[in-house]
Amino acid sequence: MENSNENQEPPVAETPANITVEDVDIDFLPIIYEIIRSLERETLDSNQKPPPASQDVSQRVVELHKKLELAKDQIKRLPGVEYSKEQQLEKLEGLRKQLRLKRDLLLKYRTMCSFDIPK
Amino acid sequence: MARSSSNISTGEQLISIIDDITLISKEIIENCIAMKHQKLCGGEQIHLTELLVLKDNELKETLKVAAEQAKTNQKMDLLRAEVEKLDQDIQHLQRQLKEAEQILATAIYQAKQKLQSINRANKKPVPSEDLIKFAHRISASNAVCAPLTWQPGDPRRPYPTDLEMRVGFLGRLSHAAGDLPLNGHMLQQTSQLGDLHRSGHLQEPPASQQNQFAWHPSGDLHMAVGQGSVPMDTRNHSKDNEDVELIAKIHFTSDFLRYFCCAARLDRDCEFVSKWIGVATIFYSFISWF
Numbered sequence: 001m002e003n004s005n006e007n008q009e010p011p012v013a014e015t016p017a018n019i020t021v022e023d024v025d026i027d028f029l030p031i032i033y034e035i036i037r038s039l040e041r042e043t044l045d046s047n048q049k050p051p052p053a054s055q056d057v058s059q060r061v062v063e064l065h066k067k068l069e070l071a072k073d074q075i076k077r078l079p080g081v082e083y084s085k086e087q088q089l090e091k092l093e094g095l096r097k098q099l100r101l102k103r104d105l106l107l108k109y110r111t112m113c114s115f116d117i118p119k
Numbered sequence: 120m121a122r123s124s125s126n127i128s129t130g131e132q133l134i135s136i137i138d139d140i141t142l143i144s145k146e147i148i149e150n151c152i153a154m155k156h157q158k159l160c161g162g163e164q165i166h167l168t169e170l171l172v173l174k175d176n177e178l179k180e181t182l183k184v185a186a187e188q189a190k191t192n193q194k195m196d197l198l199r200a201e202v203e204k205l206d207q208d209i210q211h212l213q214r215q216l217k218e219a220e221q222i223l224a225t226a227i228y229q230a231k232q233k234l235q236s237i238n239r240a241n242k243k244p245v246p247s248e249d250l251i252k253f254a255h256r257i258s259a260s261n262a263v264c265a266p267l268t269w270q271p272g273d274p275r276r277p278y279p280t281d282l283e284m285r286v287g288f289l290g291r292l293s294h295a296a297g298d299l300p301l302n303g304h305m306l307q308q309t310s311q312l313g314d315l316h317r318s319g320h321l322q323e324p325p326a327s328q329q330n331q332f333a334w335h336p337s338g339d340l341h342m343a344v345g346q347g348s349v350p351m352d353t354r355n356h357s358k359d360n361e362d363v364e365l366i367a368k369i370h371f372t373s374d375f376l377r378y379f380c381c382a383a384r385l386d387r388d389c390e391f392v393s394k395w396i397g398v399a400t401i402f403y404s405f406i407s408w409f
Contacts (some may be wrong), residue, residue: 021186032144039151070142080192081130088353095198102205109212
């Protein structure tokens with residue numbers, strides 16, 4: 001899906017390519033669940049001692065962090081999210097009105113048959 | 120100052136939700152790692168978990184809105200392309216209309232001028248016959264160029280002829296001085312010329328007048344009488360030698376003017392030739408006077 005909003009301020013300075021909503025990975029809960037589960041398991045194993053953050057948990061936390069950042073980056077590249085829904089509908093209506101006016105103007109030019117005579 | 124949700128873009132909302140999820144998950148993980156006495160109570164932990172699930176649902180809902188907005192954005196792109204195309208059409212049409220307006224304005228201005236001329240002409244009508252007569256009079260004088268059918272020996276001139284010059288002021292002066300006595304035909308010729316002008320038939324003189332006067336190679340001015348030719352007495356017998364010289368000068372001048380006449384026929388540069396004919400005429404008068 002191409003975004004060609006030349007007349008509007010681009011929300012993101014450099015958007016190499018737009019993506020769809022389906023491409024955004026937002027499955028954070030399973031990773032969080034995995035992290036909590038790993039931590040609880042380690043806590044039980046260490047007999048009430050403060051559990052040291054294991055390698056596995058650290059990896060999962062880094063993975064979660066990367067996933068969150070990636071999701072943010074993907075959201076910035078989504079087309080049409082630079083406005084709220086209401087604003088976007090207003091702009092859509094404005095464009096429709098503009099189109100209607102321009103069509104009327106074109107029709108007026110094409111059907112006009114008299115000119116103002118300069119004095 | 121908090122912005123209302125209608126002013127916050129969907130993208131910002133999504134990023135804000137992800138930030139919230141980041142914070143909540145961080146809080147939950149830290150709570151898991153923390154010592155037992157530092158851990159949050161169960162209720163707070165459940166509350167955090169519920170908040171996380173709520174934010175996750177909110178994120179999914181907002182993404183649905185984002186999907187709708189993507190479709191709306193597609194429609195907007197199509198509309199923008201159409202508006203741009205119409206813009207180009209309008210600009211093209213405006214340019215054409217402007218050109219047409221300029222052309223019409225010029226045409227109207229010229230037409231108005233023509234109408235003014237027509238009105239002026241209608242106020243002072245001139246009969247076509249008078250106009251034709253006037254045209255004949257102008258063309259008969261051959262004031263600026265030689266006649267189209269001019270040949271050597273043709274008495275018509277693009278400049279004043281000998282007789283016309285002698286009738287003029289300089290000619291009269293010379294006649295009064297007695298240097299160039301004209302024969303008694305002068306007044307008669309003058310009256311004939313006057314009649315000619317009055318009759319309005321100057322373009323083609325009558326056949327009897329066309330070859331009435333002609334320069335012969337001998338340098339004498341001959342007048343046609345009937346079938347023959349009588350040499351005109353343009354000399355003063357008491358000053359034969361001077362007269363011969365004068366006639367030679369006149370002959371030379373006449374040839375000089377004939378050359379100009381031919382040049383006028385060839386060139387047709389009216390202004391130039393008329394200017395030089397004027398010069399030549401003055402020169403001729405000067406010679407005649409002496």
